[in-house]
Amino acid sequence: MNNLSSPQYVIETEAITKIYGSGNTEVVAMRDASMQVEPGKVVALLGPSGSGKSTFLTAVGLINPPTSGRIIIQGKAILDGDNALVNLRSFRRQHIGFVFQKSNLIPFLSAIENVQVAMEINGVSPSAARTRAHELLDYLGVGDRANNSPSMLSGGQQQRVAVARALANHPSVILADEPTAALDSHRGRQVMELFAQVAHEQGAGVIVVTHDHRSLDVFDILYEMEDGILEKKTRETIA
Amino acid sequence: MNLARKDIRYNFGRFTLATVGVGMLLMVVMGMGGIYRGIIEDATLLIDRVGADLWIVQRNTRGPFAEVSRVPTNLVHRALAVPGVNAAREFVYHTIQREQNGKALRISVLGLSWPTDKGEWLPLSAGRPLAQNHYEMIADETLKLALGEKIKLGKEIYTVVGTTKNMISSSGDGIAFFTVADAQAIQFDTPGESTRLERAARYGRGERSDLGSNQPSLLENAEKSSAELPTLPLPQISAVMVTISPAADLDQVAKIISGWGDVSVYTSDGQRELLLKGTVEKVRRQIGLFRMLLTIIAAIIMGLILYTMTLDKIHSIALLKLIGAPNYVILGLIMQQALILGALGLIVAYSVGSKVFPMFPRRVILAQSDLIQLALIVLGISVAASFLGIWKALKVSPNEALS
Numbered sequence: 184m185n186n187l188s189s190p191q192y193v194i195e196t197e198a199i200t201k202i203y204g205s206g207n208t209e210v211v212a213m214r215d216a217s218m219q220v221e222p223g224k225v226v227a228l229l230g231p232s233g234s235g236k237s238t239f240l241t242a243v244g245l246i247n248p249p250t251s252g253r254i255i256i257q258g259k260a261i262l263d264g265d266n267a268l269v270n271l272r273s274f275r276r277q278h279i280g281f282v283f284q285k286s287n288l289i290p291f292l293s294a295i296e297n298v299q300v301a302m303e304i305n306g307v308s309p310s311a312a313r314t315r316a317h318e319l320l321d322y323l324g325v326g327d328r329a330n331n332s333p334s335m336l337s338g339g340q341q342q343r344v345a346v347a348r349a350l351a352n353h354p355s356v357i358l359a360d361e362p363t364a365a366l367d368s369h370r371g372r373q374v375m376e377l378f379a380q381v382a383h384e385q386g387a388g389v390i391v392v393t394h395d396h397r398s399l400d401v402f403d404i405l406y407e408m409e410d411g412i413l414e415k416k417t418r419e420t421i422a
Numbered sequence: 423m424n425l426a427r428k429d430i431r432y433n434f435g436r437f438t439l440a441t442v443g444v445g446m447l448l449m450v451v452m453g454m455g456g457i458y459r460g461i462i463e464d465a466t467l468l469i470d471r472v473g474a475d476l477w478i479v480q481r482n483t484r485g486p487f488a489e490v491s492r493v494p495t496n497l498v499h500r501a502l503a504v505p506g507v508n509a510a511r512e513f514v515y516h517t518i519q520r521e522q523n524g525k526a527l528r529i530s531v532l533g534l535s536w537p538t539d540k541g542e543w544l545p546l547s548a549g550r551p552l553a554q555n556h557y558e559m560i561a562d563e564t565l566k567l568a569l570g571e572k573i574k575l576g577k578e579i580y581t582v583v584g585t586t587k588n589m590i591s592s593s594g595d596g597i598a599f600f601t602v603a604d605a606q607a608i609q610f611d612t613p614g615e616s617t618r619l620e621r622a623a624r625y626g627r628g629e630r631s632d633l634g635s636n637q638p639s640l641l642e643n644a645e646k647s648s649a650e651l652p653t654l655p656l657p658q659i660s661a662v663m664v665t666i667s668p669a670a671d672l673d674q675v676a677k678i679i680s681g682w683g684d685v686s687v688y689t690s691d692g693q694r695e696l697l698l699k700g701t702v703e704k705v706r707r708q709i710g711l712f713r714m715l716l717t718i719i720a721a722i723i724m725g726l727i728l729y730t731m732t733l734d735k736i737h738s739i740a741l742l743k744l745i746g747a748p749n750y751v752i753l754g755l756i757m758q759q760a761l762i763l764g765a766l767g768l769i770v771a772y773s774v775g776s777k778v779f780p781m782f783p784r785r786v787i788l789a790q791s792d793l794i795q796l797a798l799i800v801l802g803i804s805v806a807a808s809f810l811g812i813w814k815a816l817k818v819s820p821n822e823a824l825s
Contacts, residue, residue: 246819246820272746272747273746275745277746283823287741287823291425291431292425296423296428303423304742304745304747304751309423360824
């Protein structure tokens with residue numbers, strides 16, 4: 184994992200709000216959302232469609248900065264409102280791994296190259312990147328499909344490659360937006376367990392947006408978002 | 423990892439088609455340059471090959487190539503009398519068009535000053551120089567006259583005794599070399615009826631004058647051949663070519679001859695200048711402008727191809743941005759593809775052009791300097807063409823990877 188410091192929380196959001204448009208067309212997608220994630224913890228972010236889950240995730244992922252509030256990662260303030268305090272793309276490259284609903288692999292690269300590219304753009308030598316990419320694909324059970332193009336892989340295999348890519352640079356933060364939507368329940372649970380395993384083994388903070396209530400036991404912390412309001416929940420209080 | 427190469431391999435068929443298209447376009451640009459070079463080469467080839475130091479032409483004309491020039495035959499002897507002149511040759515030059523095997527045959531007729539000039543200086547591809555004063559010719563290969571073939575020009579039949587390669591006039595017609603006498607016979611050939619009418623007219627003019635009544639022998643002479651009449655001048659020639667002695671001063675010799683009131687004198691460089699600034703200038707400018715236009719079109723088409731290629735992978739570019747790829751990675755991806763497209767297009771252009779251009783009716787010369795210049799232009803348009811794609815790629819938000 185990339186070392187910044189050893190803070191109490193790997194992810195901290197302080198009252199982040201996201202407003203789209205202005206005047207009559209103003210829409211508040213997320214209001215005063217605060218969250219703390221300790222290292223090694225896996226967070227489930229639940230909520231109905233359109234509740235603002237993805238807005239929260241893209242804000243924490245430094246893709247879609249909030250209108251106000253602060254985002255602190257590894258104890259370092261990264262965003263103050265929409266004001267970037269570091270180079271966001273560079274920070275994303277080094278500290279954040281993404282997994283999406285769709286596997287989002289680059290079609291002109293093979294499975295192993297999709298993992299390799301994430302490391303090479305982070306300055307890892309091609310040979311070292313290839314070795315680690317092989318290790319990750321083996322770890323995720325798709326090592327035998329390393330040289331296949333994404334179009335030759337099943338949905339589950341593609342998703343595993345995407346997970347391998349997210350893990351490639353030893354990120355301190357892993358963000359997953361409905362990563363099991365395209366998978367059957369068995370595969371879906373496997374992926375969730377994988378996130379938990381990575382979080383526990385590597386000390387990363389993981390936030391997973393999910394609709395799947397069957398795998399909630401995998402998560403350490405539960406949050407629910409409704410109408411842009413984020414609220415911490417327990418298994419008992421979850422709807 | 424070279425992303426540009428990976429993407430090309432993935433979209434190999436489409437990239438190949440785009441390369442061939444760009445290559446064909448560049449071939450036309452290359453061809454225009456080659457045609458221009460061919461016109462210059464053809465226009466000045468004769469002046470360079472014939473080896474004259476000075477050209478004496480009709481006063482105040484830009485002859486014999488840029489315009490018609492007529493000088494008397496005895497100008498050769500006057501030139502020879504100038505100190506420093508080593509040799510002087512007659513030069514006859516005109517263009518004719520005849521039918522040969524049902525097809526139009528345009529010939530630039532050039533007279534060689536027999537016996538001093540038999541055409542030994544010509545680059546013969548087959549046969550020999552002229553060996554007699556009449557009825558022999560050396561033809562350029564572009565005239566498609568075979569060695570030994572006979573062709574009727576005027577009242578005489580001429581045999582092809584030698585062939586040359588790439589001896590073309592500035593108008594693109596193949597040159598045929600005859601003796602001056604034959605070249606003049608071809609130029610001034612008149613039908614028998616015309617000759618008879620001219621003689622009758624001459625006789626009539628004699629009859630109407632007192633001189634004809636007082637001297638009947640004059641009327642008898644009027645009916646004879648023009649060549650037998652001492653008072654009529656011999657057919658004129660186009661110019662006189664002068665070669666000066668090695669020790670002589672060219673400017674001094676030119677100054678003496680230019681002092682004569684009936685002629686103008688040009689150096690070989692002056693003749694080149696007259697041709698290039700005169701007859702070839704408009705063609706040169708036209709081709710130059712057309713070439714420039716084609717280069718701009720090639721740049722626009724390359725730009726559109728690269729823009730479309732960028733649009734096709736915009737999701738992948740957004741994804742690369744999302745996982746933190748620096749701009750130089752994305753810029754490199756598009757720029758490298760632009761350069762590969764340009765370089766391969768250039769190779770296609772040269773490979774196809776080398777096979778196609780020799781089939782053109784006029785020479786297309788691919789000079790090394792022109793190829794280097796085109797390579798630099800292609801480099802420039804490749805870079806320029808990639809800007810549109812780069813602009814689009816840099817503008818795309820990482821959010822688009824999530825949509």
